[in-house]
Amino acid sequence: MGGKAEANRTIPVREGEDFDREKVERFLRENLRDLGPEPLEVSQFPAGASNLTYSVRIGDWEAVLRRPPLGPVPPKAHDMVREATLLSKLHRVFPLAPKPFVICRDSSVIGAPFYVMERREGVVLDDAFPPEVEPTEELCRGISRTVVETLVKLHAVDWREAGLDGFGRPDGFLKRQVGGWIDRYHRSRTDEIPEIQFLTRWLADHVPESPAPTMIHNDFKLNNMLLDPEDLTKVVAVLDWEMTTVGDPLFDLAVSLSYWVERDDPEEMKDILPTVTPLPGFMTRAEMMELYARLSDRDLSSMHFYMTFAYFKLAVILQQIYFRWKRGQTRDRRFASFGERVRRLIRHAAELAERGRL
Known part of the structure; x- marks a missing residue:
């Protein structure tokens, strides 16, 4: 799930993940104006384990093409038309959305629906800073604050005014999410994990009442943000809006924090989620929650449930990818270790549920 910090660089398209470039170039020329006479050039963004993302260039014009992963995908997942339609509305009120x-x-063009969007240049932070950047404690704390402030701004979007009310069903959102993710796990199950029965029963029995609904990203995390190369405490863009909906903002916060590893976390958790956040200066999850509560004026007293659920959701996401890898639907070798990562996340979430507190 990681990779070094880069100014969102690209690589040659991976084997088996290319598409019919002639058809794509024809489509682009038929639907976009002022493209030069030069041939289409394609490269691939290497990060990410779900949708496939490419740089497409014709002369001085450059954009990003997003398509679903190869092979069968869960129903309603990886809906490129929905994602692009949502972005066209959200971009007007939340400019960090491309x-x-x-x-x-x-x-018939490439085997699945896709969309093409603007490309923004910036730095993605995974498990390392760019070599030219000194990660001072002041910088790391500033990045932490930026992450929280950006999420608070998204949750403040007036989704009804923006015409986004058709992109979610906020009534009963959290209960549906719990049931849905439990179902996804069982449909993609591969290995026996002893803790799963207790954990799924606990989640189903402890769903709290949600606060007022907001626009939620649903996969908001540090490496889904493009940061300004000149000042890493400034955001250039927020990426990967595939799962965005109208729902519970505390669920969104918990999903974000499930990726936020601390210095004192067990080594096995650090191995699952490689990230820069254990470095000195980065806020703890508790500090992030405190800042979010202060900026948003929301009650976070139920965060123990939300964090437990968020770790389970992350385990299911990895399990779905591992399921596709085990069936030979993807040949990306990065996914071979995901089975063990799922096991560790399930165990961690079950321990959190049993403990009864964060």
Whole structure:
């Protein structure tokens, strides 16, 4: 799930993940104006374990193409048309969301619907800072604050005014999420994990009442943010809006914090979630929650449940990827270790549930 910090660089397209470039170039020229005479050039963004993302360039014009992963995907997942349509509305009120240029609903072009959006340049922080950057405690604390402030701003978007009320069903959201993610786990199950029965029963029995609904990203984390190379405490863009909906903002916060590893976390958790956040200066999860509560004026007294659920959700996401790898639907070798990562996350979430507190 990681990779070094880069100014969102690209690599040659991985084997088996290319597409018919002639068809794509024809589609682009038919639907976009002022493209130069140069041939289409394609490279791939190497990070991410779900949707496939490419740089497409014609002369001086450059954009990003996003498509679903190869092989069968869960129902309603990886919906590129929905994602692009949502971004076209959200971009107007939350400019950190990239602007889509064109949507291709015709699966015959590359085998699935896709869309093309603006490309923004910035730094993605995974498990290392760029070599030219000294990660001072002041910088790390500033980045922590930026992460929380950006999430608070997203949750402050007036989604009804922006015409986004069709992108979610906030009533009963959290209960549906719990049931849905438990179901996803069982449909992609591969190995026997002893703690799963206790954990899923505990989650189903302890769903709290949600606060007022907001726009939620649903996968908000440090490496889904593009940071300004000149000042890493400034955000250039927030990426990967596939799962965005109207729902419970505390669920969004917990999902974000499930990726936020602390210095004193067990080594096995650090191995699962490689990130820069254990470095001195980064806020703890408790400090992030305190800042979010102060800036948003929301009650976080139920965060123990939300964090337990967030770790389970992360385990299910990895399990779905591992399931595709084990069935040979993807050949990406990064996914071979995901089975053990799932086991550790399930165990961690079960221990958190049993402990009864954060």
